[in-house]
Amino acid sequence: MSRVTVDGTAVEVAPGATILEAAEAAGHWVPTVCFDQRQAPFGACRVCMVAVAGSPKPLPACTTPCRDGMEIETEEATARRVSRAVVELVLSELPEPPAPHTELARVAARLGVTGSRWTGAVHAREDDLRHPYLALRHELCISCGRCVRACDEVQGAFALTATGRGFDANIAAGLDAGFEDSTCVSCGACADTCPTDAISEISLVAQLERS
């Protein structure tokens, strides 16, 4: 076991536990976007930055293992500035603000990021509505990898992939011919984990409401 403190609260964590797990055990919130506890930590969003005594730089909570005696600060100014800057960048890549119920919108609100000062390229609108239950809106994808990992690690269907690189990174099902022409089993794990509604379930009720 390792003993660490999170914002002054002492907690004991199992060997190999991450800073994020320690913070949760201590009841302290760390913002995350690419993290889903059902999946292996990915370390892509860099929103979970925290300060650790003795470390010259903030550290990502989701992929950094605890060491005995670690003193963790979840709201230290520099770490929080990086988290906010990254969320502001994410908001700038979307052609519209994320819907209020989404995880991204909730994290942004809790961090006090209300919009983005950055203008510039946004993702082009490209909505794939061919599947009866799953809608894929590429313009809302923030490349967090949660859907790809849900499909791979949780469902084992391997129907999704990351595509492209840099700012143009996105996702595709199968050979990019839509969910139906892939190994997708319509389990909905991708929609369930998506923090932006880039993949969402098409419910009959919602369709009726829309029509």
Next chain:
Amino acid sequence: MSRNLVELIRRHHAVDAPTALDVLKAAMEDHGELTDADRRRAAEVSGLPEAAVYGVSTFYDDLLAPRGRRHVRVCTGTACFVAAGERPVEELEAGLGLAPGERSADGSVSLAETVCLGFCHSSPAVRVGDQVDAGAGVIERVLAGESRAAAEPEWQSLLAEPVLTRPSEWRGLRRALAELGPERLLSEVEAAEVRGRGGAGFPAGTKWSFVARAAGPEKFVVANGDEGDPGSYIDKYLMERSPEKLLEGMALAGLAVGASHGFVLCRSEYPASKPALERAAAQAREEGLLGTAILGSDLDFDVTIIEGAGSYVVGEETALLACVEGLRGTVSARPPFPAERGVYGMPTVVNNVETLSNIPFVAERGADAYRAVSPDTETAGSKLVCFNERFARPSVYEVPFGMTVRELCEDVAGGLRDGARIKAVQIGGPLGGILPASLLDTRFDFDPLAAVGCMVGHGSILAFDETADMRDVARHLLRFGADESCGKCFPCRIGLRRAYEEFAADGPVRRERFEELLEALELGSLCAHGGGIPAPLRSLLTHFPDELGLA
């Protein structure tokens, strides 16, 4: 990347199946573009899911631009940019009637951009098929269909007893097998304090000791030959002029850590590297220096030579391993480090080509001799440096650590051509800081360079003369940064695009906001790409603020 995926490909590797990337590269060579049939076949042969293959096929430059019968690749690396600006791209676009990424309707010719062909000594450079032409008149020759192979200057050593520019006679491996054995070899490498030559400067012996101690049914050695840093052609020279020294270094690593297989990942931008390494490996096998029971000992060690497919970030070690496995070359969070979980999830030594090329000297002559190579500094061993076309005598030189940058620029490379004056030099690649002329007396060594915001990096010394516009330089570096971001971590994926947009627009660069962005990149990025591109920008903000159009 998920362990499930790695497990899938590990099983296919065990039966010696080609990777998805191998199959896709071969399809491009064969018919110049990828079809879904190619992707399905790549999935079938490699064992990767179709979606994952699709992901690979959209990641690498070499798989994206359609190829005509004559495939023209124009270098947009920093040395070529300094020599000729955007002119090579513009003139080829106009002359061929094609934009980069396009192929003529009749399939006769295609144009693509490529970042650094390693002909920085003779910029601008253009590759036609597998031949690289460079220097004055290159565009005219390419357009006339009369391109020719450019010459490469000989490398030279300033040392009486060179470590890196001497031929290999495999004496280090012979001594290690006959006298040292794995444990003493590892102690020699640790005592020699061989620091990594690929950028990070991490001690190779420490890395090896982690792998030697790690448990695993199999271990691997990977040579990082993905020298993507524009302006650097050092590993190119090592792989093409002295490939046997690299192979010897890898076999020594294998002996020290208990690995029996190695991979060299070289760049597709260097078409001569893979054939040179394969010839050297074949000869070594014939002479009993690679393969089973090497020189009658119980050491088994062999190598596979792999060629990348056009991605700068694949030079980062976790992305490199993903590329070796034929996957998308994206970065993974560490831990786990490759020493613990590397190729196919097994403990893996990953060292740069130059780092490994130092090992035969250490094994043959011992740690003390190695540490005495650079007498004026504590840093052990020598360094290869290379210069761009602005210099009077651009080439690769083996130098001791501790000379001043001015001595390197003026005495070794002869100063700039045609009496031009140095405005600044960028050292060690695009993630290295920019040293203004006023600081040329800084010593070329790890700590003194770090103290002025620079680094040894790969060892390239790239001069900007007094005609260089530093806002153009910033825009060039940020375009490179944004284009090459692997897209995994958010600060780099979005932040470098925003930074580039800020400099590409005609308006002023809003300094306060820009510096906040640099901080998010430096502190937030997953790897040294997003974390390092701010270094030259910080240098420019410090030394040339008046040229950047700041507000």
